[in-house]
Amino acid sequence: DYEWILAFEADELYRIVDLMRHLRASEARLHVREEVPFYTGRRKSVADLVAGLA
Template structure:
């Protein structure tokens, strides 16, 4: 599992597309989809505390 961070999600998408055509790609046996989302820090602690 890899984690990438960028100010704009388009930068991460472009990076993933570029990496598909590298030499290292030959050694990847499965193409795992990647998920994108925003980092949440403001309300996450309160949310975790509210879980049963």
């Protein structure tokens, strides 16, 4: 049960990975009790998503 979820978007995946690594090294990170993994995926329109399920 997480209090919030963040969504990031970038043209290249490595930019998000680098951002997450940078944020995990921040001082505010000292207050995090539980290390939560992050998940990646490609952005799809609803039509593409429905077509992929058929």
